[in-house]
Amino acid sequence: MEAYLITIGDEILIGQTINTNAGYIGEKLSGLQIKVAKDVVIPDNEEIIIREFDYGLKNYDIVLVTGGLGPTHDDMTRKCIVKYFETELVFNEGVFEEIKTFFAKRNRVITEVNKDQAFVPKIATVINNRRGTAPGTWIEKDGKIFISMPGVPHEMKGMMEDFVIPKLSEITRGKVKTILMDTLLTTGIPESVLYEKLGSLEELLDGGKIAFLPSQYGVKVRVTVEAEEEKEAKNKLSQIEQRIRSKVGRFIYGKGEEKLEGVIGRLLADRALTLATAESCTGGLISSRITDVSGSSKYFERGIVSYSNGAKVELLHVDEDTIAEHGAVSEEVCRQMAEGVRAVSGTDLGLAVTGIMGPTGESEHKPIGLVYIGVCDENNCTIREFHFGDDRILNKQRTSQAALDMLRRHVLGIPYDD
């Protein structure tokens, strides 16, 4: 089965909103072994919207539309559905009750435009919206499936989880041959080095496919295999994964949708280790990532964002003379920050970063992108020097990733000799 995703919204075409919905839906459909053949983003224009509905339904099995369902006048998907499917709007009591409940829970007064959202296309099955007011629609016609959902990401995700994924899963079950996919997440190794280290791809893959996806967080390695039987595909995939791990295993921190902060969380929780962080140049990004993980209060005790030198001295007991002699961005200060935050917090581990994120702040011997990261336990400290690029935000992200990876390697005892 092939799907065509239509995202509606001028705001996406002109770059005011990033299209995260298509990615989320693509991932979920791939999981159901429905191939996303093409994504398209089109403007809030009735003629173009209807033309794309028609193109999609003529060429693919599933057309999935997001956007254009909000309460304001610029949203026109519902109107286009009525027109294209030659149906009409009918008042839906159930939807109206849900909208009322939604507002009551938030102590907000219902408005006229919200009431209007209880009118839905007669031909459609309603998809309830537990996180907002605009309902979604599911239409089956001439063997094709047409789905429309709001563009607000968490509303759309709620509908996917509650309704669309279970329903599509029912429909696809047993119909398709097995394609399995796995993604190994690496960090700390550039794409071309990774590629060379893997050697002959033909030997490695034995008929499978591989793709490399670089970003500031590292290179993702995606492996795809195809087979008649699920068991055979699983075996193939696991063999390829083992071969990859034997060559670059040290750089692999996780799989699939995992995040490094989640991996760290499990490592610390499993070992009952506690952590405190001291951040200068990342300004709290590392602790924010660590606390993105539900349950992080079990191992994360505190974070100090010692942006000023005064804060480094007062809160982390960094020696003033060391700052004067070596500068705040130095191996020595980084070490004292990591040791200091561990000592004042009474945690098992201390993690510290100091660096120059740019675009200003460089000096003769200290270029933009220079970063020191340190990790300490009771007995050992490791301090490493990094050279990142010249973009402030990317540098913060790269630094946070390198810091969390040093923590991972420290806890797992993986050395840096490769």
Next chain:
Amino acid sequence: MEAYLITIGDEILIGQTINTNAGYIGEKLSGLQIKVAKDVVIPDNEEIIIREFDYGLKNYDIVLVTGGLGPTHDDMTRKCIVKYFETELVFNEGVFEEIKTFFAKRNRVITEVNKDQAFVPKIATVINNRRGTAPGTWIEKDGKIFISMPGVPHEMKGMMEDFVIPKLSEITRGKVKTILMDTLLTTGIPESVLYEKLGSLEELLDGGKIAFLPSQYGVKVRVTVEAEEEKEAKNKLSQIEQRIRSKVGRFIYGKGEEKLEGVIGRLLADRALTLATAESCTGGLISSRITDVSGSSKYFERGIVSYSNGAKVELLHVDEDTIAEHGAVSEEVCRQMAEGVRAVSGTDLGLAVTGIMGPTGESEHKPIGLVYIGVCDENNCTIREFHFGDDRILNKQRTSQAALDMLRRHVLGIPYDD
């Protein structure tokens, strides 16, 4: 002039990578008054890529392609360019020198696959890549423009800034009628309330267009006007903006691409005010956002991520009995955190948050999404209670935005009586 954006990559279709490039390019082209008519994402498939090149060049003035130029075997854009334009690859000495310099600067050894990137389509003008190794290409043929750039966002952005935007700007200058657009950034007011407060859109807009773009950071209000002369368009736009501000001005924190942390930064720097933060539930996200701004060290002194109760007591001098009596998520603790962080840091302002981000941690009287935010100066403290949703990451983002907006209102003396 109309543009067609083609993004190539299986990783985007299956949702492993979010397509941020299309948004960035859309924004830049809109700025040049080039209309992005349609975005499309297609797989790494030679036949489909060539079909899209052809469709784009037949229907639009500019075709802009990203992706598929990396050093590994799954990248096939260059091959498709050679085939579609019936040209050949030639070795480019200049590109090879740049690749060598790129590697030398990073103390890395050049690999065979990197050398291969110095071969470029003969028909093309090379777009240099100062942040990576794959060159871009610019081809003009039969009055149409074809541009190809790598998919790695910061490499693509470098090429856009250095080459593509200046060159397109030259081409479009003087050719088009004036369309101006402005975006007012609001926060703390739901889309439907905003819509109602604005009243009659016809009166408000006088022929202009308006769109509402909600997210967890607030609702963006985009206004578009069209006129023969630039001066006339500017006048129209500024009148509409004034009318909107007279109705909902308190909720507007900025314009266009501004971020709230940037607005805060200017407010504090202009007034020579200093700030310290105390975060519990946001885990450092607020200080990370504040320090995303270059020059933030002038006003941001430190941040305390007091995740444990112990850290709240030790570092912020929150009273243990207050925690025992009211709980860590309470108005009283929030007040002590804001006062405490201000006192220990010696700053003009203290900002504090404590809340329950979910998905666990609720209790009988304290649901998930409950947040207290406090801002204090020498004389006054304001503490407000918020009720957000049930998604941990969205709740962190909403809390950080509400906290920064309370800071903005505090510094500007804007009350909450509406």
